[in-house]
Amino acid sequence: MRTSSHWIRLAVAAVAAVTLAGCGLGDPSGSDDAGGGGGTEVKGKVSLQTWALKPKFTAYVEGVIDAFEKQHPGVEVEWLDQPGDGYSEKVLSQAAGGTLPDVVNLPPDFALPLVKQNMLLDVAGADPKLGADYVEGGTAAYTFAGHQGTYGYPWYLNTDVNYWNSTLLTRYGLDPKKPPASLDELIAAARTVKEKSKGSVYLMSRKPGLMDFANAGVKLMSEDGKSFTFNTPEAAALLDTYRAAFKEGLLPKDVLTETYAGNTKLFSSGTAAWTTAGGNYITSLATDNPSLAPQVVSSPAMGTPPLYVQGLSVSKATKNRATALALARWVTNAENQAAFAHLTSIFPSTKASASDPFFSKSDGTNAGDAKVTAFGSLAKATMLEPVQANDAIKTVVNQQIALALNGQAGSKEALDTAVERANQLLKD
Secondary structure (H helix, E strand, C coil): CCCHHHHHHHHHHHHHHCCCCCCCCCCCCCCCCCCCCCCCCCCCEEEEEEECCCCCCHHHHHHHHHHHHHHCCCCEEEEEEECCCCHHHHHHHHHHCCCCCCEEECCHHHHHHHHHCCCECCHHHHCCCHHHHECHHHHHCCCECCECCCCCEEEEEEEEEEEEEHHHHHHCCCCCCCCCCCHHHHHHHHHHHHHHHCCCCECCCCCCCHHHHHHCCCCCECCCCCCECCCCHHHHHHHHHHHHHHHCCCCCHHHHCCCCCCHHHHHHHCCECEEEEECCHHHHHHHHCCCCHHHEEEEECCCCCEEEEEEEEEECCCCCHHHHHHHHHHHCCHHHHHHHHCCCCCEECEHHHHHCHHHHCCCCCHHHHHHHHHHHHCCCCECCCCCCCCHHHHHHHHHHHHHHHCCCCCHHHHHHHHHHHHHHHHHC
16 A cells, blocks of 8 residues: 555656647547537646545545646646445436536446437547557447447456465365366366365355356347347356256355355355455455465456456537546556556556556565456456346346256246346336
8 A cells, every 4th residue: 555645746747757748639530529629729627527536535536636737737627526326327317417527437337328328429539549558458348339439438447366265275185276267177176175075165156147158158249239149058058057066066055045145255254265356355355354365376267357447438518628538548547547556456457557567566475466367367358248237137137047057947948038038128
């Protein structure tokens, strides 16, 4: 953890290191059809809205804004920060009322409704260097089926890493230096743990979901993003595999019930020997279970790593487009993202960050190793779940998966029902 003075110095240092003039920000055609004022000069007043960063990160954000205003004399940034609860509804209300801030923190699933209403600026069209400066998965997260363009600067990222209880693996005859790297290997190892622990410890402790289907090569949605398509033979085969594992007792019985604690909690309690979590999980585990944390080893996620993204979008109705674009790029540049990462458990989205030793070199601890593993995974990480899969849709999918795993429905039957109901929810 760095001191506030450290990252304020980093933000100020970024003034000298990064010059926004000449970045080509603005409407490349010179027309004003993408928003209010289409000029290319960075000046005037703009608003920046973040999501639940006050008060913990107040000094950081103010430092970034101060540095931006020093870089551009005469520019004034109004910072708005909304509470965590009800943020999506707040943004939709702002959009409907014509008060959407110039630059607004939106994860991709919050951005999509505004893209459908033509309320966000295509930042790839306005900023030709977007693709060259940010990791591909991050920018791809803000491209949406049926809509041309990219509707956000990726801000900060995370992904999943495998975590293993090395003590339990060793106790039950497995090598923690060579943990399972595929589903087949995981199931075989789970069988070994079950047999040698006499059923007191599990290796597997979660049921599959949409991300598992995606990693099995299943196409989750149609090209136009208007319907789900995951009721395929490949998805059914995956469910069959999990159903057999569940019937064999390789997963906890309550994994299908509302009493399920979650595989991370089961891991923390020592009931399960494997979990997936973000790149900085061991650091938080050291607080929750300090005796377990030193025993944990990490490995890359199986298959394609999932990508979790927060970003900054620009309102299409902004009256000060050039300044809004410059501010979004400034907040998300490598220096300012690195400073943010020193304060909290996130990873930067810029390609320039790949050479930053804070992320790319371990300090020799198991937590440092996990952080490097996660950071190295970001280059190939993608959003495995479609942004259209909201909580209601995932609830329907999970219910049908549970029915398939406990034998109350055939795998293909459950998937057909899940797709039918999910598609109906898309239309509602």
